[in-house]
Amino acid sequence: MIKVLVVDDHVLIRKGLVLLLESYPDISIIGEAGEGEEAVRLALKEEPDVILMDISMPNGIDGIVATQEILRHSKNIKVILLSMHDEEGYIQEAIEIDADGYVLKNSQGGELYHAIKQVHKGEKYYKVGLPPEQIDRLFENKGNKQASILTLREQEVLRLVVYGYTNKQISEKLSISPKTVENHKSNIMAKLELKQKSELIQYAIANHYIDSQ
Amino acid sequence: MIKVLVVDDHVLIRKGLVLLLESYPDISIIGEAGEGEEAVRLALKEEPDVILMDISMPNGIDGIVATQEILRHSKNIKVILLSMHDEEGYIQEAIEIDADGYVLKNSQGGELYHAIKQVHKGEKYYKVGLPPEQIDRLFENKGNKQASILTLREQEVLRLVVYGYTNKQISEKLSISPKTVENHKSNIMAKLELKQKSELIQYAIANHYIDSQ
DNA sequence: AATCCTATAGGGGTTTTCCCCTATCCTAAG
């Protein structure tokens, strides 16, 4: 029996996915989350075998950030990212953060089941529109991406800052002290040689820390 | 028995919606379509009572265009638009083309059922994140494209707020007192029924007060 | 072994924001 956690911010879609997966006798849905923060909390509490995680979610903690948070704490949980997009950039990002699978929303139900079985066995499942050789190349080039000036943590903080969260809210989402958030913020400003918050926002917009579809 | 046609380009989501709706005994799914063109063809051939139509679909014929085509040929069919977005612009467009309902993808399954029942009776169903008075206003202003909830000044202030300018900076740019900026901000929050700054930012992003790209 | 980087956290003081009021002037609608 594979214990699965389903994460998608759209209730209708989430419920649909749950119904779809519940028709398989060897899959047991042990929880649902509607946002990244809750996903992290549930994942660490329930310890599912596999998490089915939508990439695009609101509130700054999208599927990518939530996956990073989860894998930071528990290497045993497998995460399959669910996405509408099959562009290289998204897939590269998924590989970068060590996601175990990547499934498109317009694949067949059976494919999703297959993906869950496969990652549960410890294998990767990346079946997307791109040719397999290209995906292999992305795996090989992992880590070579021109590293951002900002550390991963700083990027997480920045994303939440531009979404307008207070230091306290950010500290809760990341389970750190508000003071640490302050420090990350001022380190970011120093690194980027920015003096004003508005410059920071503009940097974030230019570097796509905000997705406005 | 209400005959329903389900239209969504993402297979997983479409299958999920079908499963969800099939659990209601007085609903019968008479067809599925994965793109706008097929939706129009099926609608005119099968004559469903209600169509559940995703707004965002590829190939030019999205849910809006498909709905217009269908309603042009048959006034008896009711169309409920299904969308991820609850921004003014989208809802305004739905009202403009005379869609019978508008349901968010993150509403509860029961709400979808309720929407289907209600439009089948000939009533409109527009239950979205916006306050009801604002939806009424959009209906009243139908045909008049320049209807925004926020005043011009409020929109100016909002744009500057999301770009991270301080009250003082905004006051200088607009040649008003910082106190007035404060007031505009809290008026905006009150109008939109928002409680947190992060919600304001998200509203602004969703409504394209920020241009990335 | 020593050094650098990252992530964490705090002290203490200044500045800014936020919140809940009140208030005036002007214009448009009834």
Add this chain to the structure above:
DNA sequence: CTTAGGATAGGGGAAAACCCCTATAGGATT
């Protein structure tokens, strides 16, 4: 003529952010 709404402005107090500095633990690099 009265009422409503928009734009302006302020008082006063609580909360939060911001700034500068210190500090520690763990990992990677040299």
